Amino acid sequence: SAVISQKPSRDICQRGTSLTIQCQVDSQVTMMFWYRQQPGQSLTLIATANQGSEATYESGFVIDKFPISRPNLTFSTLTVSNMSPEDSSIYLCSVFAGGRETQYFGPGTRLLVL
Amino acid sequence: QKEVEQNSGPLSVPEGAIASLNCTYSDRGSQSFFWYRQYSGKSPELIMSIYSNGDKEDGRFTAQLNKASQYVSLLIRDSQPSDSATYLCAVMGVDTGTASKLTFGTGTRLQVTL
Numbered sequence: 001s002a003v004i005s006q007k008p009s010r011d012i013c014q015r016g017t018s019l020t021i022q023c024q025v026d027s028q029v030t031m032m033f034w035y036r037q038q039p040g041q042s043l044t045l046i047a048t049a050n051q052g053s054e055a056t057y058e059s060g061f062v063i064d065k066f067p068i069s070r071p072n073l074t075f076s077t078l079t080v081s082n083m084s085p086e087d088s089s090i091y092l093c094s095v096f097a098g099g100r101e102t103q104y105f106g107p108g109t110r111l112l113v114l
Numbered sequence: 115q116k117e118v119e120q121n122s123g124p125l126s127v128p129e130g131a132i133a134s135l136n137c138t139y140s141d142r143g144s145q146s147f148f149w150y151r152q153y154s155g156k157s158p159e160l161i162m163s164i165y166s167n168g169d170k171e172d173g174r175f176t177a178q179l180n181k182a183s184q185y186v187s188l189l190i191r192d193s194q195p196s197d198s199a200t201y202l203c204a205v206m207g208v209d210t211g212t213a214s215k216l217t218f219g220t221g222t223r224l225q226v227t228l
Binding site for chain 2: 041042043044045048090092102103104105106107108
């Protein structure tokens with residue numbers, strides 16, 4: 001498995017502002033994934049972040065709203081830009097570890113936008 | 115659109131009973147299947163993976179896969195109150211567009227009663 005940490009663990013933000021979420025892994029990984037889990041709902045993949053290349057965004061998510069950085073093989077950031085109350089959600093970072101496409105999740109960042 | 119379907123529940127079982135959680139998926143080419151447990155306010159935790167038709171047992175958990183019926187299930191024997199959580203079924207495809215991407219069901223909430 002992998003040990004994944006995220007910062008901040010939670011935040012309350014005003015609409016129109018931006019928040020950058022950090023994800024740190026204890027081992028080098030090729031791909032890092034960012035998910036969103038809205039209240040009472042399941043996980044939705046936002047984008048896949050590969051080191052050294054642009055992130056790949058899923059349908060419905062755009063780089064201007066969710067810019068991602070991947071400066072090295074153990075770290076990534078996701079920014080939620082120009083936030084609105086609809087962005088209130090849990091944001092989760094995940095990686096493959098342990099072989100056979102097994103995916104593990106960080107503890108999540110709980111965001112509330114007022 | 116790749117879909118993963120689960121009954122949202124709640125599924126209520128008495129302590130010591132067998133809990134049966136079910137999941138169907140639409141992508142016939144899917145090769146990897148996962149069950150995650152998510153406690154309220156926490157991130158998903160991987161509990162089982164299965165790749166071949168049949169049963170796979172790990173302690174009190176048994177995953178069952180039937181690719182012909184596009185059906186995967188999770189049995190929890192001797193259910194304990196600590197098993198009360200939401201169980202997420204996740205499926206990974208093989209197509210260029212879906213390889214290495216997990217599609218999650220909406221989850222089944224399990225309640226184990228005393």
